[in-house]
Amino acid sequence: MPAFNTLDDLSADSRVLVRLDLNSPIEDGTPQDNRRFERHAETVRELAEAGHRVVLLAHQGRPGRDDFTSLGGHAEILADRVGRDVGFVADTYGDEALEAIDALDAGEILLLENTRMCDDELPEASPEEKAETEFVRTLAPLFDAYVNDAYSAAHRKHASLVGFPLVLPAYAGRVMETEYEANTAIATREFDGPVTMVVGGTKATDVIGVMDALDDRVDRFLLGGVAGELFLRAAGHPVGRDVGEMDLFDEQWERNRELIESVLDERGDAIRLASDLAYEGPDGERAEVPVDDIGEKETGYLDVGTTTVADYEPAIRESDAVFVKGALGVFEDERFADGTVGVLDAIAETDCFSVVGGGDTSRAIEMYGLSEADFSHVSIAGGAYIRALTGEPLPAVETLEAAAERRRD
Numbered sequence: 001m002p003a004f005n006t007l008d009d010l011s012a013d014s015r016v017l018v019r020l021d022l023n024s025p026i027e028d029g030t031p032q033d034n035r036r037f038e039r040h041a042e043t044v045r046e047l048a049e050a051g052h053r054v055v056l057l058a059h060q061g062r063p064g065r066d067d068f069t070s071l072g073g074h075a076e077i078l079a080d081r082v083g084r085d086v087g088f089v090a091d092t093y094g095d096e097a098l099e100a101i102d103a104l105d106a107g108e109i110l111l112l113e114n115t116r117m118c119d120d121e122l123p124e125a126s127p128e129e130k131a132e133t134e135f136v137r138t139l140a141p142l143f144d145a146y147v148n149d150a151y152s153a154a155h156r157k158h159a160s161l162v163g164f165p166l167v168l169p170a171y172a173g174r175v176m177e178t179e180y181e182a183n184t185a186i187a188t189r190e191f192d193g194p195v196t197m198v199v200g201g202t203k204a205t206d207v208i209g210v211m212d213a214l215d216d217r218v219d220r221f222l223l224g225g226v227a228g229e230l231f232l233r234a235a236g237h238p239v240g241r242d243v244g245e246m247d248l249f250d251e252q253w254e255r256n257r258e259l260i261e262s263v264l265d266e267r268g269d270a271i272r273l274a275s276d277l278a279y280e281g282p283d284g285e286r287a288e289v290p291v292d293d294i295g296e297k298e299t300g301y302l303d304v305g306t307t308t309v310a311d312y313e314p315a316i317r318e319s320d321a322v323f324v325k326g327a328l329g330v331f332e333d334e335r336f337a338d339g340t341v342g343v344l345d346a347i348a349e350t351d352c353f354s355v356v357g358g359g360d361t362s363r364a365i366e367m368y369g370l371s372e373a374d375f376s377h378v379s380i381a382g383g384a385y386i387r388a389l390t391g392e393p394l395p396a397v398e399t400l401e402a403a404a405e406r407r408r409d
């Protein structure tokens with residue numbers, strides 16, 4: 001059992017500062033509804049119905065990426081899911097935010113602006129350093145309690161995650177509680193047969209570190225997405241070209257090159273790479289090319305190819321457990337969903353133990369008409385859940401545990 005306080009321990013009529021994880025896919029500047037809203041709505045509704053004054057903190061995207069946006073649209077989706085008004089102020093701890101917080105009545109809900117727009121939120125530092133930031137020092141005195149519901153961001157040492165619980169009585173929200181329990185139980189589970197991990201998505205830096213750490217627990221890695229292309233690059237193929245403004249490939253390649261090469265060297269037998277890739281053809285259609293025929297780095301690839309999917313499917317069928325972290329392609333665009341959906345379909349058809357993680361990836365289940373019931377656990381966490389699998393501590397959970405300890409003393 002976790003050693004943290006929960007909403008059951010919260011005093012009545014509190015002014016509560018709540019950290020959610022509403023980080024979502026963004027299309028044309030607009031956040032797309034996903035399971036994070038639905039799940040966090042339970043915690044927010046419970047707090048508002050109990051008569052607390054509820055102020056919400058959340059982040060969206062990363063500075064420099066095109067998913068780095070304001071949270072105005074998130075407030076609207078959340079209000080819909082909670083079934084109550086959710087006010088929004090485009091400020092984190094300036095006068096506008098302080099006035100809006102002060103004006104709240106019992107049972108009212110207010111979302112503050114993207115925490116990552118405030119300089120104190122990033123970069124990562126110890127809870128002690130983060131507690132000293134102006135962001136934390138300004139907001140904390142306005143509240144009686146801090147609730148962390150953002151399990152899926154608990155692997156980050158940012159001010160809103162580790163700073164506030166050091167200076168306020170701190171509690172876990174309902175999502176934090178249930179995700180913690182599910183993912184910790186999975187981490188200690190033993191399997192008799194082969195264990196497979198499907199690795200994709202855009203956060204290659206996160207998954208490559210975990211592949212290294214999961215060395216003895218995973219028998220087979222099936223790669224796609226950005227991480228997959230970086231491994232192909234290490235294997236000598238000229239792939240991994242950024243499409244548009246985003247720098248997904250080169251920066252992560254520079255940062256992880258040595259680790260990728262050493263993982264490939266040491267675990268080469270366990271790592272399956274795509275044998276073909278899909279891209280946007282001249283008339284906007286899906287086109288495919290065998291990896292061995294790619295001579296120059298001039299195309300941005302957006303999915304693994306059909307032969308790769310056919311190669312990955314039997315590997316999944318033979319597995320006793322399959323863990324998915326990250327999509328194999330840009331599944332939001334139907335033309336490039338074959339890799340992700342093919343793999344999810346294969347998992348859904350077998351009775352292996354399966355976990356699908358990641359705010360974006362879990363959304364593919366709903367988008368393509370798959371049933372959540374066909375998977376053992378669908379986590380709204382990605383990076384946090386794979387870290388939990390390795391047994392690596394989550395700093396924000398540790399800070400909540402330390403806060404509970406202090407309270408008991």
Ligand SMILES: Nc1ncnc2c1ncn2[C@@H]1O[C@H](COP(=O)(O)OP(=O)(O)O)[C@@H](O)[C@H]1O
Nearest residue numbers: 201202203225326328329330358359360361382
């Ligand atoms: N080759 C690719 N190029 C660019 N984006 C990709 C590629 N393959 C997958 N993606 C994107 O990865 C996203 C999921 O990435 P990530 O955030 O790492 O996973 P999650 O949120 O599911 O943990 C999807 O939204 C998908 O569009």
Ligand SMILES: O=C(OP(=O)(O)O)[C@H](O)COP(=O)(O)O
Nearest residue numbers: 021023152153358359381382383
């Ligand atoms: O969406 C998140 O992580 P995930 O994509 O690994 O599930 C979290 O909000 C953390 O975001 P970050 O990886 O930009 O720090």
